Each structure stands twice: as structure tokens, then as C-alpha cells.
Amino acid sequence: xxxxxxIALALTAVTMTALxxxxxxxxxxxxxxxxDAAGGxxxxxxxxxxxxxxxxxxxxxxxxNPGTSVEFSFAGSSDLVTQLTQGASADVxxxxxxxxxxxxxxAELVEASPVNFATNTLTxxxxxxxxxxxxxxxxxxxxxxxxxxxxxxxxxxxxTEKVEKAAGVTxxxxxxxxxxxxxxxKVTSGQADAGLVYVTDAAGAGDKVTAVAFPEAAQAVNTYPxxxxxxxxxxxxxxxxxxxxxxxxxxxxxxxxxxxxx
Numbered sequence: 001x002x003x004x005x006x007i008a009l010a011l012t013a014v015t016m017t018a019l020x021x022x023x024x025x026x027x028x029x030x031x032x033x034x035x036d037a038a039g040g041x042x043x044x045x046x047x048x049x050x051x052x053x054x055x056x057x058x059x060x061x062x063x064x065n066p067g068t069s070v071e072f073s074f075a076g077s078s079d080l081v082t083q084l085t086q087g088a089s090a091d092v093x094x095x096x097x098x099x100x101x102x103x104x105x106x107a108e109l110v111e112a113s114p115v116n117f118a119t120n121t122l123t124x125x126x127x128x129x130x131x132x133x134x135x136x137x138x139x140x141x142x143x144x145x146x147x148x149x150x151x152x153x154x155x156x157x158x159x160t161e162k163v164e165k166a167a168g169v170t171x172x173x174x175x176x177x178x179x180x181x182x183x184x185x186k187v188t189s190g191q192a193d194a195g196l197v198y199v200t201d202a203a204g205a206g207d208k209v210t211a212v213a214f215p216e217a218a219q220a221v222n223t224y225p226x227x228x229x230x231x232x233x234x235x236x237x238x239x240x241x242x243x244x245x246x247x248x249x250x251x252x253x254x255x256x257x258x259x260x261x262x
Contacts, residue, residue: 039067042237043089045080046072047096047155047224048179049120049198053257054094057250061241068237076179077101078153084109084229091232092241094224096120096180097155101225111235114225116262117246118254120198121221122159124212125187125205132193137167137214140194148183148192151176155222156183160196162220184209198222200258223262 046054051074058070073080073090077100084090085107093109094117095101101114126134132145140147149171150157157176164170174192177183183195188208202211226245228238244250251261 040234040237041069041071042091042232042234042241043071043073044092044094044241045084045088045090046074046092046094047077047080048074048181049096049156049200050074050094050224051181052200052204053254053259054245056253056256057241057245060249060253061244064244065237065240070241074181076150076154078151078155079178081107089231090229091234091238092226093229094226094245095155096224097158097222098225099158100155101227104227104229109229109231110227111230111232112228114227115242115246116223116225117250118224118259119221119262120200120224120259122156122163122196122217123199123202124194124214125184125197125202125209126194126212127187127190128207128210130210130212134194134212136212137163137216138169140171141169146174146191146193147171148175148177148186148195149173150180150183150196151178154178154180156180156196156198159220159222163196163214163216166219167214167216198258203258224259 054072058072061070062068077095077097080093081100081103084093084104093104104110124134126132134140149160152158152161180197180201184197184201184205186192187195188205199211202209226242228235228242232238
């Protein structure tokens with residue numbers, strides 16, 4: 001074999017190897033791109049009262065979108081807005097009232113108009129069997145009755161203030177908590193005789209509490225809005241989550257938890 005023919009064959013082999021390598025690399029790149037497009041993770045900041053319903057909705061979302069995951073941060077809506085304005089990272093925000101969502105909108109954190117997806121109402125949570133015999137909102141002022149409420153900036157706290165005005169009753173709580181779940185915890189642990197919580201929280205606590213309904217609660221119905229945040233790097237997934245919450249499957253999960261329609 002001549003030296004010239006040997007060099008030509010060698011060059012041909014190198015060229016073919018490069019072409020095959022390039023084809024394989026392109027296929028691998030396309031597969032990786034497809035996987036990235038199909039999967040991904042989003043973080044949802046949501047009001048504490050949504051924990052049960054949103055956990056179920058999150059599982060539905062991951063099932064409907066293979067390869068995706070949803071991370072939740074549950075807290076009082078006012079705390080969540082503060083975290084977002086201070087630079088916390090999230091894709092979706094769900095508030096327990098319009099007031100705190102308005103703060104997020106005013107801070108230009110929201111990508112599109114918020115969508116109202118549920119409503120909730122206050123009830124009185126007491127120890128099982130209602131040992132203090134609380135039958136009305138006014139009964140919360142009885143001597144020797146320790147009451148816990150949400151702090152005013154928190155949605156359940158704002159609703160409590162509205163109820164006080166509607167009933168003409170001023171409470172003297174032993175503590176003001178930063179989330180409705182903390183109020184419920186004070187009652188279930190025996191640290192308070194009664195607490196103002198949402199009907200959904202009382203229902204979720206099962207036989208750990210007895211719920212006492214009162215008519216003035218109708219004067220303080222909270223509307224829950226949800227929105228995609230501008231900072232989201234997966235707005236496609238974020239919008240899909242919002243659509244699920246406001247759609248039939250999400251509404252079913254919310255109704256099961258005791259929420260009413262907006």
C-alpha cells in the first residue's frame with residue numbers, strides 16, 4: 001500500500017468518526033433538551049390554611065406533569081409577602097386575602113392578574129366537647145376564657161377585626177399569632193380555651209377541636225387569590241399550576257378541605 005493511499009484512508013476514518021460522534025452528540029443534546037422541557041421544579045408560596053388542599057393539588061400536578069416537582073412554603077400571607085419583597089425566590093404566590101396579594105401587585109412582583117380561586121370563613125375552635133360552653137362570639141369575652149387570634153396583618157387577623165366591628169365586641173386575646181395554624185395549635189395543645197380559625201382548619205383538625213359557628217362570620221369572608229410571579233424561571237409550569245388550582249380538579253380538592261368557591 002502506498003504512503004499516499006494510507007494517509008487518505010486515515011483521513012476518511014477520522015472524518016467518519018467525527019460525523020458519527022457529532023450525530024450521537026446531537027441526539028444526546030436533543031434528548032437532554034426534551035427532558036429539561038418536560039421536567040422542572042417550581043416553588044409555591046401559599047397561605048398556611050391551604051396546606052392540606054395544596055399538598056393534594058401538588059401531588060396531582062406532579063402526576064399530570066411527569067418529571068416535575070412542586071416545593072411549598074406555607075406561612076401567614078403577610079410573612080410570605082414580606083419574604084418576596086425582600087428577595088425570596090418563588091414561582092407562584094397564593095394568598096388568604098386580597099389585601100396581601102395587592103401588596104405583591106403594588107411591589108410589581110406579579111406577572112399577570114391574580115385569579116380568585118376560593119373563599120373561607122372564620123369559626124371558633126374550642127377543646128373537644130366545648131367545656132367552656134362557648135355558644136357565641138360574645139362568649140369569648142367571658143371572664144376566665146383565654147382566647148387566641150391571628151395578628152392584624154395576617155388575613156385571619158384582619159377578618160377577626162371585621163367580625164369584632166360587626167358584633168360590637170372587642171376581644172382581649174392572650175396572644176396574636178402569625179398564622180392561623182399557630183392559633184389552632186394553641187387550642188389543640190390546651191394553651192388556650194378558644195381560637196378564631198378558618199372553618200377549613202377546624203375541619204382539618206378532626207376530633208381535636210369542636211367548631212362553634214357564629215353568624216357575624218358572614219361579615220368577614222376572605223377571598224383567596226393566586227398569581228404567577230415575575231421572577232419565575234418556569235412560567236410555563238407556574239401557569240399550569242395556577243390553571244390546576246382554578247380548574248375542576250383543584251376546585252374539587254379545595255371543596256373537600258372545606259373551602260367555598262370565590
